[in-house]
Amino acid sequence: MEERTTTLLAEQADTLALRVDALAAGRPTALAETLMAASDGDLLDFHRNAVQVLRLAEAAVVSAAGEVARRSESGLPDSLARRYGEKSAAALLAQRSGQHEADAAAHARLGLALAQREGVTGDVLPPFFPRVTEALAAGLLSTRSARAMVQALEKIERSATTDDLGRAEKLLVDGAISHWSATTLLDVCRALPDRFDPDGAEPREAAVRARRGLLKRVLDDGTIQYLLNCDPEGSAYLDAALDARTAPRRRVRFEEDDESDGAIAPDATRWDDRSWPQKRLDALIDIARDSIRHDDGQIAGVDTTAVIHVPLEALTEGRGAAWFEGVETPVSARTAQRVMQCADIVAVLLDGDGQPIGLGPTRRFFSRAQRRAMAARDGGCVWPGCTAPPRWCDGAHVEPWRSSFRTDIGNGVLLCHFHHRRLDEDGWTLEIRDGVPWFTPPSHIDASRTPRRGGRSSAPRARPPGG
Numbered sequence: 001m002e003e004r005t006t007t008l009l010a011e012q013a014d015t016l017a018l019r020v021d022a023l024a025a026g027r028p029t030a031l032a033e034t035l036m037a038a039s040d041g042d043l044l045d046f047h048r049n050a051v052q053v054l055r056l057a058e059a060a061v062v063s064a065a066g067e068v069a070r071r072s073e074s075g076l077p078d079s080l081a082r083r084y085g086e087k088s089a090a091a092l093l094a095q096r097s098g099q100h101e102a103d104a105a106a107h108a109r110l111g112l113a114l115a116q117r118e119g120v121t122g123d124v125l126p127p128f129f130p131r132v133t134e135a136l137a138a139g140l141l142s143t144r145s146a147r148a149m150v151q152a153l154e155k156i157e158r159s160a161t162t163d164d165l166g167r168a169e170k171l172l173v174d175g176a177i178s179h180w181s182a183t184t185l186l187d188v189c190r191a192l193p194d195r196f197d198p199d200g201a202e203p204r205e206a207a208v209r210a211r212r213g214l215l216k217r218v219l220d221d222g223t224i225q226y227l228l229n230c231d232p233e234g235s236a237y238l239d240a241a242l243d244a245r246t247a248p249r250r251r252v253r254f255e256e257d258d259e260s261d262g263a264i265a266p267d268a269t270r271w272d273d274r275s276w277p278q279k280r281l282d283a284l285i286d287i288a289r290d291s292i293r294h295d296d297g298q299i300a301g302v303d304t305t306a307v308i309h310v311p312l313e314a315l316t317e318g319r320g321a322a323w324f325e326g327v328e329t330p331v332s333a334r335t336a337q338r339v340m341q342c343a344d345i346v347a348v349l350l351d352g353d354g355q356p357i358g359l360g361p362t363r364r365f366f367s368r369a370q371r372r373a374m375a376a377r378d379g380g381c382v383w384p385g386c387t388a389p390p391r392w393c394d395g396a397h398v399e400p401w402r403s404s405f406r407t408d409i410g411n412g413v414l415l416c417h418f419h420h421r422r423l424d425e426d427g428w429t430l431e432i433r434d435g436v437p438w439f440t441p442p443s444h445i446d447a448s449r450t451p452r453r454g455g456r457s458s459a460p461r462a463r464p465p466g467g
């Protein structure tokens, strides 16, 4: 008996290997070359066939892992995993195959859920979800789809009748095989429990809402980590606000840029090399700054503005560190110098002993009236290619305040927070020629240091009609 199953398993493995070989036309090393030469249609057909083989192979892995898991169940007197000195079936599988333990665990769980069962009298019973088992073994489902189905079906097991359960399983498998995309299948699986348990949605929603919260902690490297658990309604508001802030910068402006003087590169938007998570966080911070700026100074009787404590030497000599009130991680003197130019922050200057000696020199800030005047003149961020509107912008000094002591609008332009930081920190220089801002990149960005024209006057909407 044992010899026979060994032969059978070896034959099955051979069959799979043959299919992989057939895919590679027997010359696996030449595969990449063959694919490069293949027509689009052949390439896509090949990919589909390879996915099919992958599914068959993974289905075989799931079956084997499920059987290992069954033999390793903790109730058994001689658990397989225990005998091999491993704490679980997943650990044993990972140790023996080199798989990640998490992958092995997922395979084992799915395999166990889809396996045939042994009855009390030792007879073999059909699997709980025979249609899923069959479709997976036939290579018609990915393990990911099968897992989603099993999870959904297990959730309705308690509230649904056996007939309903069978019907739900058939609905899922038929839909997945015939016409649903993988995403649609996941959506249907998610919605399935509510169809069989109409009272389930409300308590679940209440539980999600009860878990909501915003946690803040400081990591060893000084990163301030916020962990945000949100209910669906709150998430909708957050996403809408963040999308509104991030969408304009996503727009590609190739067709608008036909500058004959070549001062604006057609890939202006690509200068923004922030990652998507970085953009979303910057947007959230902008929203917070906006709310401070548009507040009358009091929310619930509390002063609402950000406060920075700046030692005098940080301001005058650019040395040492400064602190935002309530934030444990200090910031550099350079950051302190930059944020002190923003109108929405209060700077407390400290003497050598850390005693407050007064508020920051307010003439460093552009006043609200000055920013309004610059908004009318500049129309928003003047960085080449940036579309940020005035309310997302700071007044930025053209010639730094610490060398010019000038805070008049002739020495100011509007820059969004992101570009204000790039100007100050990446080594760009800014000058105004005939009322037009020109930005000169540092040599590590452009070796020729060719100035780039900024401002909105070059934007199409500012041109005369037909121009």
Ligand SMILES: [Zn+2]
Binding pocket: 381, 382, 383, 386, 387, 388, 415, 416, 417, 418, 419
């Ligand atoms: Zn900008």
